[in-house]
Amino acid sequence: MENLKVVIADDHPMFRGGVRQALEIENNLQIVGEASNGKEALEMILKYKPDVAVLDINMPFLTGLEVVKELRLAKEKIEIVLLTMFDDEEILNEAMDLDVKAYILKECAALDIVHAVRLAHNGRNYVSPSLISKLNDKKKTAANLKPCFKELSEKEIKMLKLIAESKSTKEIAEELYLSPKTVENYRYKICEKLKLSGSYSLLKFAYENKHAL
Template structure:
């Protein structure tokens, strides 16, 4: 639609062919605009400082500065900018480090184009998204959380359900709709979950589960 706010993207990848392909694919969507591209993490960081995109599509293995270090610097200085890891790697060490750095989404490069576009839009709305393969690995373990005594107070079955849906990148409204509870009740459950596992946000909740082997990736 004329005058509609476009989602401004920076594509960081050391393969020029992949950057060019992403630009052409994303250009087909009226609400997306690739405003810059970077061949390495250092350039991604430099361009982010100058251009301030809404979202950075970040590869991991790049010269000069890798995607993990670039993400760490970007999120430290510009927490409002979303970073989507777009990589071939689904190794635990990469997932752990990128979640710790504050990525909003973790996507594998074999993802369907429509799924990537949906993930970009979701991150722009402030949501967290995992590639289906990553999400599947994580959610199976989240469902066993109720059987674990995380501290002195285990999660209830309902809290485990809520945490599972958080891991799938669902918003509070979507969680409420799926579990047939109000958004206020969802928020109360999330507050209790965060208190019990001693975290302050959704990303930290996922990180805690990975770090403590509650979620095995």
């Protein structure tokens, strides 16, 4: 099996070393570069073309999100795992709107990082369960609201089911015989109908209501 190439970027050497150690003990995961700031990370990613880049959100020179934006502008097909210390839903929404596949709390990195990297490489989404729990605690009232499925078309319901299964945009497009752009348009319409703000809110809604779909 071909090695899955990974670049790690974090400005804390001890934490970066811990992430490297967790990944290196796995079969077919190869660390091809380490960076201590966003500028180094971007240069290293463009040079080595890894399959997955693991980026801290808060880094000198360029933040993790700024690195992702530069990669998207350059049309680089590299999957991203973002690391954060904060349970900020607004940042999470921004990350997922940039097609970041995995978003994990640094306090859970030792447990989550390998699973997150493998899922990201396969084009699937992953958010630390503890992060989802913290965000739910912040939004208990909203979490208890009943979904208004009657507002959705049959195809939109089907799409929600596939989102709840962590299917990527490409996988949904193939299964529903649509273009990826059309799938993104459907995502936007579903968010509008359900009054959801951003990609993470849609993913979270789908997860929470998958048994009702």
